[in-house]
Amino acid sequence: MEIENLWSELKCKHVKADTGKLNVRKLRNSNNPALKLRNSIEFNTWFGIASILGCIYLTFQFTSIYIYSLMLILIIQSGYFTWRLYQSKLEFEKLSQNWDQSIIQALQTQIKLFKKTIKLLELRSLLFMPLGYLAGLMMLYDKNSISQNNPVINFSVIKSAIVLSLITMPILYFGLKLFHKISFGKYIEETEATLIEWEDVTHNN
Amino acid sequence: MTDSEFLCLINSNQATINYLLNLYVQDKIEKEDLKQEIIYQAWKGKDKFLQKSSFNTWLYKVCLYTILTFKRKNEKFIKINLENADLNNNSEELNNDNAEQLYQYIRGLNPLNKTIITMHLDGFTNQEIAEFIGIKTNNLKVKLHRIKENIKLNLK
Secondary structure: OOOHHHHHHHHHHHHHOOOOOOOOOOOOOOOHHHHHOOOOOOHHHHHHHHHHHHHHHOOOOOOOOHHHHHHHHHHHHHHHHHHHHHHHHHHHHHHHHOOOOHHHHHHHHHHHHHHHHHHHHHHHHHHHHHHHHHHHHHHHHHOOOOOOOOOOHHHHHHHHHHHHHHHHHHHHHHHHHHHHHHHHHHHHHEEEEEEEHHHHHHHOO | OHHHHHHHHHHOOOHHHHHHHHHHHHOOOHHHHHHHHOOOOHHHHHHHOOOOOOOHHHHHHHOOOHHEEEOOOOOOOOOOOOOOOOOOOOOOHHHHHHHHHHHHHHHHHOOHHHHHHHHHHOOHHHHHHHHHOOOOOHHHHHHHHHHHHHHHHHHH
């Protein structure tokens, strides 16, 4: 018996003509890792933009040069990471639309993008927090105590910010790493295993 | 292509999407998610359909591409134990059994082998398959030959 004949027979059986109405719905609670990461990038990009606007607003509320400087650093930092995340989003979109490239290339690019984006999100949380704490604490103090006329830095503020950072940063950073591992770890592992297998075919024979 | 033309084409070619999803995905929820994703990706890229091939062929590749890049689980389909299959003398039933066994066997293959044999059986040329996967045509021929030999061996 020919495999091809058997295949055409069973296709007639398994490929049922769908005459029903096409049901298209928005994916709200998809567990697909690629979609979850895409949603995470979207959220973090908007969060970044909101942070920048928030920092700009706060800059005008205080007169201290230290707070200005901190806000400027936060704006630059937030701007940089937001821009990088936006670039990741564009690269993911480009990848999903580029059907001219082979599957092996697509999977390789996808894994690289996944790892790069996850590292970006983790690094941002690591760098943002200490400066965010310092700025927040400085703003909580009476603005007369830290002003342009009194340029002496309040070391107790800096000390409090460092202590807060040391306590919460590891929890946040490693918590985020764990969350990423649970959400994306298996998918990355399986895709890498598939790639190794597919690349063996390319190099062997 | 207008949106309504596109939706008409997708509607009339839903069978291709469902057929490939049944072959590659077992989980019902993942099937549903992937179907939506395929339609979404096809809609976003509808202007890239240059009519060099039929819409069905274009959609076939979009489906495979989306399934292979978005698939969440590496599922193990239940493989039929072909050696112990109860084969009777009725040739028509024998053929039906073999057809079903062939389908289940192909479903149980890993994604690479499944893609190669499915595209081959669905009429794609070796060059098209090799380009789609990203391997050399010679490597593909050898791989395809081995897969077919294994299938013949298992179905005898």
